Amino acid sequence: MRRLIALLLPLALFVAGCGGSEPTSTAAGELAAFDSLKVTPGEQAPAVEFDKPLAVNEQTIKMVHEGDGDRVKEGQTVEIGYVALDGRDGKVLKDTFKDGATEEVELSEDLKTNGAAVYNGFLGAKVGSYLAFAAPPQQQAGATPAPASTLLVIKVLSAKDTPQPLSKPEGEAVTELPEGLPTVTEDDKGVPQIDVKGAAKPTELVSQDLIKGSGDTVEETDSVVANYVGVNLSDGVKFDSSFDRGEPATFSLQGVIQGWTKGLAGKKVGSRVLLVIPADQAYGKEGKGKAKGDLVFVVDILGVK
Numbered sequence: 001m002r003r004l005i006a007l008l009l010p011l012a013l014f015v016a017g018c019g020g021s022e023p024t025s026t027a028a029g030e031l032a033a034f035d036s037l038k039v040t041p042g043e044q045a046p047a048v049e050f051d052k053p054l055a056v057n058e059q060t061i062k063m064v065h066e067g068d069g070d071r072v073k074e075g076q077t078v079e080i081g082y083v084a085l086d087g088r089d090g091k092v093l094k095d096t097f098k099d100g101a102t103e104e105v106e107l108s109e110d111l112k113t114n115g116a117a118v119y120n121g122f123l124g125a126k127v128g129s130y131l132a133f134a135a136p137p138q139q140q141a142g143a144t145p146a147p148a149s150t151l152l153v154i155k156v157l158s159a160k161d162t163p164q165p166l167s168k169p170e171g172e173a174v175t176e177l178p179e180g181l182p183t184v185t186e187d188d189k190g191v192p193q194i195d196v197k198g199a200a201k202p203t204e205l206v207s208q209d210l211i212k213g214s215g216d217t218v219e220e221t222d223s224v225v226a227n228y229v230g231v232n233l234s235d236g237v238k239f240d241s242s243f244d245r246g247e248p249a250t251f252s253l254q255g256v257i258q259g260w261t262k263g264l265a266g267k268k269v270g271s272r273v274l275l276v277i278p279a280d281q282a283y284g285k286e287g288k289g290k291a292k293g294d295l296v297f298v299v300d301i302l303g304v305k
Contacts, residue, residue, distance in 0.1 A: 036049075036050050036051035037050045037064060037151075038050070039065050039130050039153055041065060045081075045083045045095050045097040045098060046065075046083065046153055046155070048083065048085060048090070048153050050090070050151065052090060053088045053089075053149070054134065054149050054151055055087065055136075056134045059135045059136070061118055061121040061131055061132065063121075063125065063129060063131055064132045065129060066126055066128075066129050067125075067126040067127055067128020067129040067130075067156060068128055069126050069127025069128045070126065070159065071124050071126050072107070072122050072123055072126075072156065073159070074107060074123065076107055076161055076162060077104050077105065077159070077161075078105045078106075078107065078122050078156055078157075078159050079102050079103070079104050079159070079160075080103050080104070080154050081096045081155045082096055082103070082155065083095045083096070083097065083153050084151070085151045085153075087148040088148040093150070097155075102157060107123060107162070118133075121133075125156055127157070127158055127159055128155070128156065129155070130153055130156075131153075131154045131156070132153055133151070133154060134150065135149065135150045135152075136149055164303070165225040165302040166215075166269065166270060166302040166303065168190060168227075168300065168302075169211045169213060169270055169300045169301070169302075170213060170214075170215075170270040171212045171213035171268075171272075172211065172212045172214075173210070173211050174209050174212055177208060177210075178208070180200035181199060181274060181276065182194050182199040182274065182276065182296050183195040183199075184210055184274060184298055191229070191241075191243045192272070192298040194231045194236065194238075194296055194298060195236065196231065196233050196234075196235075196296060199276070201294060202233075202277070202278045202294055203278070204278065205275070205276070205278065205281055206274070206275065206277075207262070207263035207273060207274075208273065208274045209267070209272070209274075210271075210272040210274050212268070213267075213271035213301065215268050215269025215270045215301075215303075216269050216304050217267070218265055218267050218268070218301060219253075219265060220254070220262075221254065222305065223250060223251060223252045223304065223305040224250070224251065224253060224264065224301055224303070224304050225248050225249075225250050225302045225305065226242070226250075226251075226299050227242045227248045227302065228241070228242050228249070228297055228299040228300065229241040229242075230291065230296065232290075232296070233276065233293065233294040233295060233296050234293050234294065239290035240290075248300075248302055250305065253265065258281040259277030259278070259281040259295070259297075260277075260299075262281070267301055269301050269302065269303055269304060270301065272299070272300050273297075273299045273301065274298055275295075275296065275298075276295075276296050277295045277296070277297070278294055279293045282294070283295075
């Protein structure tokens with residue numbers, strides 16, 4: 001449910017608000033492409049009619065049918081359903097209504113900064129509203145037939161306040177741990193301290209809960225909000241710590257070392273997790289900066305996005 005819509009690159013850009021040309025809801029020339037668009041709400045997917053082919057030069061979003069629910073506010077996450085159509089012939093490319101699936105769009109500061117038009121398209125829309133989003137073709141050399149503009153008709157299904165990240169791990173402490181793991185304690189500020197003395201060299205990834213949270217389950221496609229500290233298993237030298245920087249880090253599990261992706265997927269928000277990562281699932285034998293060989297992390301999972 002939290003995953004980004006990945007059917008089409010334009011929609012991924014629309015949700016993430018990054019890269020490409022920014023959507024616009026004010027360009028008169030582009031809005032003219034919607035003059036023929038007619039959306040009729042239905043029990044499932046709406047009926048969509050438009051003059052074909054649909055051609056736009058920029059990503060464009062506008063309200064096509066206003067609902068009667070509460071208005072979407074800042075700091076909320078919007079649950080949506082959508083139908084995606086080929087602009088050449090109206091062929092349905094994806095229908096989440098039929099699939100019984102939904103997606104979520106967080107009205108985050110990142111979206112506000114990098115995709116202001118899209119952010120504002122949702123902000124103030126009433127639950128039950130339909131928005132039309134059109135994207136120009138993705139250029140592909142030699143593509144046959146020529147790529148088409150894509151039209152998405154999106155229904156705002158619900159809106160809820162976005163959960164705020166925790167300030168520290170919350171859950172049940174795990175008191176019985178396997179032998180051979182690094183020892184983890186806390187200083188007087190609650191910052192994890194890692195002692196690698198006597199710890200066994202890993203033959204495979206170790207992902208051990210120290211505190212077992214009860215929040216949302218982390219998926220490999222999520223971005224997580226976390227505090228962490230990392231040391232080398234060989235000598236205990238600390239090479240990175242968000243605690244030292246004074247604020248949690250936010251990162252996609254698709255953009256980190258394999259040991260993090262595999263080690264945190266399936267864990268729950270609120271957990272404190274000990275990762276013992278073999279070099280081949282970290283930065284390799286050569287390492288990266290001060291991070292050398294097998295690595296040890298303690299990660300506090302404070303939230304997911």
